[in-house]
Amino acid sequence: MEWWTDFYVEGSKHELAKVREIVEGGETNLYRAINLFQLWELTHKRQYEDGPGTLFYVKQEFKYADSFFPTGKPILTSTFLGGKMLKLPSYSKKHLGRFILDYLEHEGLAVDTIVELSAGWGRFLFDLYFNGSPSDIALISGEVSSEARQITEVLCDLDPAIPITAHDFDFYRPNLDFLKDTDSVLFFTHMAVMFIPELQREAILKMANSAKRVRCIHFEPVGFQVLAGQYMAAKMQGVVAGFKGFNQNLITLLEELHNENLITVRGLFKDIIVDVDRTHAISVVIWEGGSG
Ligand SMILES: C[S@@+](CC[C@H](N)C(=O)[O-])C[C@H]1O[C@@H](n2cnc3c(N)ncnc32)[C@H](O)[C@@H]1O
16 A cells, blocks of 8 residues: 555544544534544644554644644644735634535536545535535545544434445545446545545546546645746645655646546636645646546
8 A cells, every 4th residue: 555545544543543532422413523523633643653553643732832822723824825925823724615515506516426535534525514515415435544434434423314425445446336326426635636646547537437427626735736837835835745755647647638538627726725734735626527
């Protein structure tokens, strides 16, 4: 298994233990259980001691006491947006659920299924649900880590009405058989492809041919792969992606498939969503596929 996949699969074992502790400790409300877990996530950081096999979570310690909220969180974190350096309060939150629902409405798109690939424990699927994703739209997590999928299931057990299910999915051996009965699907990925150093054509082609109508939105820190507008911050993102072994080919692969008429790239929006990590400003790439 590739290094980054290993890192997350191992980490999700610790996360599952934490979620079980919350639920077995008596929390019965899904929204509260998720927020309690996210509070723990915010204050703990994954770390290897001596490489694979020794991963653990440490409580985050911050150096400068005067730049703290009274809550113990750093006041500001630096990041960039559209090429501009900016400071962001640590309490900012990403609203991908809202973004996706706004996009569907704006485009007048009716889908029966929304799939997040490499969904982790399903943070953004729950976000979609809480933001009012219609209850007849199936929300599906495709995730390689069985522990991360178990977290999704433990949380879903708290609310039987929730339309989220989790399925095994590995970008290195892509299989989307769980979408057999789907007509119109929206895929999305968030900080997922970034951990696959070289994405294979097969993965995108399987997605493109998985239903009659297919859209995909990638939310990935790949602005550095777009040569136009390489300001300093984007260059820095490229340098970090290089030494950390992050994805290098998402944009060229999509362009290649677009030029072969196998998919249609609908838009590329560089560095338009901020992240608390300055090298993780998110670019959005949208493409269309479909077998019918
Ligand atoms: C940074 S997390 C992002 C999780 C989720 N998308 C989010 O934003 O909260 C990266 C995820 O990619 C998953 N992953 C790593 N390698 C993978 C692979 N080969 N196939 C599918 N998922 C993979 C990890 O298990 C982890 O859940």
